[in-house]
Amino acid sequence: MGSVSLKIGDGTARFKRATLCSSAVNLLMLFSVITTNLFALYAFTSSPKDQQTYHLLHHTQKNISLISEQVSLILREIDSSQKKLAQMEKELLGYESIDLSRSNVAxxxxxxxxxxxxxxxxxxxxxxxxxxxxxxxxxxxxxxxxxxxxxxxxxxxxxxxxxxxxxxxxRGCEPLPRRRCFAKTLPKVGLNPFPISLWKPVSDKIVTWSGLGCKSFECLNSKKLSRDCVGCFDLVNGFENQRFVKARGKNDFLIDDVLALGSGGIRIGFDIGGGSGTFAARMAERNMTVITNTLNIDAPFSEFIAARGLFPLFLSLDHRFPFYDNVFDLVHAASGLDVGGKPEKFEFVMFDIDRILRPGGLFWLDNFYCSNEEKKRDLTRLIERFGYKKLKWVVGDKVDAAASGKSEVYLSAVLQKPVRV
Structure with a gap:
């Protein structure tokens, strides 16, 4: 009777009703009504020549009446279905998903x-x-x-x-509604010009510390915020200013080596869970643009990345990436890519990465933590489903970055997306 067309990315849903079928049914209904009336007029205005002819006319009229009833029933079913579709449309668009009649709703x-x-x-x-x-x-x-x-x-x-x-x-409430108020502002005094800003320390005074346990970058650098962010706000001391240009183990790929695999075709990239933005900084030094996806989990990642003159994208991994298909030359991701939970959830993320990566583009899986052998096998099987070409593939042990001395298994790989027809 019709087809349903949904476009989830922009938050809208549209139902396209099949007008051709409805028009045909209406014409059939009109034809049956006219034919019935003509036979009725004929039956009342003319005398039958014989009994057989009369019964034939009566039988034909009865059949046409039955057809009219069936067509009426079909039209009622179509009308009922259209109402159900309209109700579904309202629910998908959010007309009735939130009860706005409650007294405590702003x-x-x-x-x-x-x-x-x-x-x-x-x-x-x-x-x-x-x-x-x-x-x-x-x-x-x-x-x-x-x-x-x-x-x-x-x-x-x-x-x-x-x-x-x-x-x-x-909690999945994304996107959030817009608001008609002015966000809190802080004077951004002491910002450095680009590209000096890439490696200059960021002042504590230009960051919003409300809602965070630490109130300074010195405090943050003393904590292990994640597997990919241990001292990652220290741009002078430590290892952050050597990342991607100096390897500490076989799982650490050098950025120039990876870019060489792209045969000069790497211009724009997307960094998923990019910590303090160091990958984007290294790419910026090579005149390449990278968007860093991050949230402010226990630290002001977004403000810090912006202070370095880079592009932070405040977005959770549960949200469909707000980019068109096949636009990025490179996607970089580390252990922050692991969303946990069911394997299907991770698959959704991987398919979205594949969607935004152009054919021939590179997917750099950088020191992805494999908690056990089964997870490593599952990840390997998932990657092989996409048919990517393995340009680099290293599985190895690495000492925990928090200096606990515990050896952990990590996977690093550079994969090239195939051309699918």
Whole structure:
């Protein structure tokens, strides 16, 4: 009876109803009604020549009436299905996913989620009749927190609640609704010009420390924030300023060696879970642009990366990457790529990486932590499903970066995406 067309990335859903089928059924209905009336008129205005002819006409009229009833039933079913599709459309667009009638729902949230009719009516190209706000479907599960996030004074200062926003994002409430307030600002005094900014220490004073345990970079550098970030905010001492140009083990690939595998075709890249942005800094030194995906988990990663003159993207791995297909020459990811949970969840991330990486582009899996042999096998099988060419592939032990002395297994690989037809 029709087909459903969904486009999840922009937060909208459209249902395209099959008008050809509906028109054919309507014509059939009209034809049957006219034919029935003609036979009825004939039966009442003319006398039958014989009994057989009369019975034939009566039988034909009865069959046509039965067809009319069947067509009417089909039309009712079509109408019922269209209503069900419209209801599904509303639910997918978020019309009824969040109960806005509750007393504790902020007025701004109600206003933002209101759908608005297009001023010129239905759009002939897309079929859309109204605009609907884009908001994550999982926001319904955190409606109280979402309402708290949207409770502010219009045109006034926003509450200092970036940590609340991040909590909502990590709960799947992504994208968050827009707000009509001014975000808290800090004077960015002491920023260095590019490219000096790539390796100059960032001042503690230009960072928002609210919601964080540490209140200085010295404090952060004394902690192991993740497997990929141990002392990663120290751009002068330690190993951060030697990463990608000096190897500490066989799993550490040098950036120039990897770029050489791309045969000069590496220009733009995407770094997933890129810590303090050092990979992007190394690429910037080589006149290549890299976007670093990060969240402020226990540290001000986004502000630090921006202070280095680099591009931070505040986005969780559960969100579909907001890029078009086949646009990046290189995707770099380390252990932060591991989203945990079921293997299918990791597969979704891997397929999205494949989507944004152009044919012939490189996927650099950098020191991916394999907690056990089974996980290493599962990861290997998953990668082989994509048919990538293995340009470099190293599995080896490495001493824990936190200096615990424990040996751990890591996988490093450079893979080239094939051309699929």
């Amino acid at each position: 007025h701004e949230l109600k206003l933002f989620l209101q759908h608005h009719q297009l001023p010129l009516g239905k759009d002939s190209r897309t079929g859309i009749t109204e605009m609907v706000a884009s908001v994550g479907h999982s926001c319904e599960k955190s409606a109280d927190l979402l309402s708290q996030y949207m409770n502010y004074k219009v045109s006034g200062p926003c509450p200092d609640d970036w940590s609340l926003a991040q909590k909502l994002i990590l």
